[in-house]
Amino acid sequence: xxxVTQPDIHITVSEGASLELRCNYxxxxxxxLFWYVQSPGQGLxxxxxxxxxxxxxxxxxxxxxxxxxxxxxxxxxxxxxHWSDAAExxxxxxxxxxxxxxxxxxxxxxxxxx
Amino acid sequence: KAGVTxxxxxLIKTRGQQVxxxxxxxxxxxxxSWYQQTPGQGLxxxxxxxxxxxxxxxxxxxxxxxRQFSNSRSEMNVSTLELGDSALYLCASSLVAGQGxxxxxxxxxxxxxxxxx
Numbered sequence: 126x127x128x129v130t131q132p133d134i135h136i137t138v139s140e141g142a143s144l145e146l147r148c149n150y151x152x153x154x155x156x157x158l159f160w161y162v163q164s165p166g167q168g169l170x171x172x173x174x175x176x177x178x179x180x181x182x183x184x185x186x187x188x189x190x191x192x193x194x195x196x197x198x199x200x201x202x203x204x205x206x207h208w209s210d211a212a213e214x215x216x217x218x219x220x221x222x223x224x225x226x227x228x229x230x231x232x233x234x235x236x237x238x239x
Numbered sequence: 240k241a242g243v244t245x246x247x248x249x250l251i252k253t254r255g256q257q258v259x260x261x262x263x264x265x266x267x268x269x270x271x272s273w274y275q276q277t278p279g280q281g282l283x284x285x286x287x288x289x290x291x292x293x294x295x296x297x298x299x300x301x302x303x304x305x306r307q308f309s310n311s312r313s314e315m316n317v318s319t320l321e322l323g324d325s326a327l328y329l330c331a332s333s334l335v336a337g338q339g340x341x342x343x344x345x346x347x348x349x350x351x352x353x354x355x356x
Contacts, residue, residue: 157343168243168329168347176343215282223295224333224343225272225287232281 127152129218131230138206139238146201146233148216157219158199159227160190164212172214175199186210211237240265243348245330251354257318260351264311264332270294271313272345273305276327285328288313289335317353325355 128151138144150156157176161169173184180192190201199216213232220226244263252258264271273285284297288307305315311332317324331345 159344161347166349166352168245168349169331169345171344171346174344217282219343220284220295223287224335225270225289225331225345226284226295226297227282227345228284229282 127228129230131233133233135234137236144203144206148199150218159217160201161215162212208237243332245348245351249352252320253356256320259316262313262330268332270333270335272331273315274329320355327352
């Protein structure tokens with residue numbers, strides 16, 4: 126069965142420090158992969174996606190992610206975190222045969238220290 | 240371009256009642272999906288509609304239902320509410336394959352926060 130694992134429930138980083146959020150997926154074919162961000166009381170905003178091609182994808186707000194098929198990973202990175210990046214981050218994989226059905230990880234809550 | 244609009248944003252119901260939530264997709268988006276978000280279970284897929292037809296359904300009881308209208312607007316209904324139905328219900332819309340760049344990418348609304356007492 127398809128699944129997404131985000132091993133870190135909560136991460137705290139200092140403002141200006143680099144960030145890496147981990148995501149591992151289980152999927153039989155070439156996956157559609159996504160990272161979304163959610164601020165408190167809000168919906169989900171798409172940060173970036175990977176469908177095919179270049180395995181390093183750039184997103185909004187200075188985020189990037191790298192698809193590594195051999196490791197079944199799609200980790201999210203940012204070189205310098207801003208206080209406004211504090212939010213919850215969700216990795217998701219597109220379910221086979223269903224464009225509207227994303228399988229989400231449990232999320233990683235990011236706190237930013239001043 | 241207006242985003243995905245969900246109404247109401249907040250509502251409180253009591254056990255046994257029913258509730259209807261509404262979702263207006265982005266103009267031109269014909270696929271609408273619904274998700275339930277709870278602290279314990281996270282984000283779970285409820286169902287997906289396209290051209291007024293349910294294309295996929297998640298693992299939820301029959302008390303959860305939905306529909307889509309000819310203008311792509313969608314509603315979901317939960318009957319005989321239980322305490323465990325308290326959640327943030329998210330609607331998302333997308334283009335479909337063949338509609339160009341952006342197909343298969345879900346855009347989410349802000350959600351409807353349901354509290355069941």
